[in-house]
Amino acid sequence: MADKIYVGGFKGGTGATTVCVGLGLALSEAGEKTLIVDGDNIGAGAMTVAGLGNMQVYTLADYERAACRAKQTACAHPKSSNLHIMPSLGLKNTSLIERAVNEVEGLFDYVLLDRAAKSICDRAIIVTEPYLPSIKSADGSKSALFDGGIKDVSLIVNKLNGGQVISGEVLPPEKIAEILRLKLLAVIPEDPTLPIGRWRKQTVSAFKTAADSVRGLNRGLFDFLKGYSGLNGFVKRKMRERI
Numbered sequence: 372m373a374d375k376i377y378v379g380g381f382k383g384g385t386g387a388t389t390v391c392v393g394l395g396l397a398l399s400e401a402g403e404k405t406l407i408v409d410g411d412n413i414g415a416g417a418m419t420v421a422g423l424g425n426m427q428v429y430t431l432a433d434y435e436r437a438a439c440r441a442k443q444t445a446c447a448h449p450k451s452s453n454l455h456i457m458p459s460l461g462l463k464n465t466s467l468i469e470r471a472v473n474e475v476e477g478l479f480d481y482v483l484l485d486r487a488a489k490s491i492c493d494r495a496i497i498v499t500e501p502y503l504p505s506i507k508s509a510d511g512s513k514s515a516l517f518d519g520g521i522k523d524v525s526l527i528v529n530k531l532n533g534g535q536v537i538s539g540e541v542l543p544p545e546k547i548a549e550i551l552r553l554k555l556l557a558v559i560p561e562d563p564t565l566p567i568g569r570w571r572k573q574t575v576s577a578f579k580t581a582a583d584s585v586r587g588l589n590r591g592l593f594d595f596l597k598g599y600s601g602l603n604g605f606v607k608r609k610m611r612e613r614i
């Protein structure tokens with residue numbers, strides 16, 4: 372049976388889909404057979420972020436009308452044979468996601484569910500930005516997940532800028548986790564190239580560290596302050612303040 376992990380939270384835009392794809396790529400590179408379930412039945416967000424655009428043959432909408440089996444909807448990632456994405460594009464009855472996952476989970480080590488089917492998940496990762504509205508929403512999401520029966524809920528702080536931590540504009544991720552009383556699983560740095568479909572080396576590296584945490588290998592947190600100390604860091608911080 373796969374380790375089924377719900378990824379998300381109430382608030383949109385915090386980076387749940389990006390985290391699913393980043394973690395999925397890192398887990399699969401580490402040799403773990405990974406399935407991402409794209410819970411976005413209108414926009415196919417995970418398929419798009421993973422660069423699979425229109426590569427699906429079947430989606431869960433075809434499964435819904437019994438035109439294919441669940442396994443056939445899992446679209447292989449061209450760069451990583453261990454990674455598949457299951458698009459829910461066009462699916463009307465989203466409760467069918469649970470049935471589809473039950474059918475295929477035996478083929479995978481990890482199933483990452485992008486804001487989908489929390490009732491069948493073993494654990495959950497709330498993705499938050501280091502900003503107040505997002506942190507508040509993470510608190511509400513935590514209660515809902517606990518109430519829904521998921522006991523193992525941890526936190527990923529995404530879009531963290533080390534310079535903003537140093538200047539006190541945002542709280543350090545450890546503090547955010549402490550306030551929310553959640554285990555801090557990982558930190559992903561702010562990467563302005565992500566929205567245009569590029570992944571900086573340090574972002575890929577942060578996802579590798581995050582994947583290690585997901586696998587239970589305690590390798591610590593990604594060093595989000597690296598590059599923000601000394602004169603260079605000072606200049607970087609000042610330049611950001613002007614944006």
Ligand SMILES: Nc1ncnc2c1ncn2[C@@H]1O[C@H](COP(=O)(O)OP(=O)(O)O)[C@@H](O)[C@H]1O
Binds near residue numbers: 384560564565
């Ligand atoms: N670490 C990051 N740094 C900068 N931008 C990010 C980061 N993670 C996500 N984003 C951007 O934030 C936006 C929302 O991300 P997305 O993963 O779609 O969020 P969600 O699935 O929670 O709605 C996208 O434009 C994405 O590229």
Ligand SMILES: [Mg+2]
Binds near residue numbers: 389485
């Ligand atoms: Mg999304």
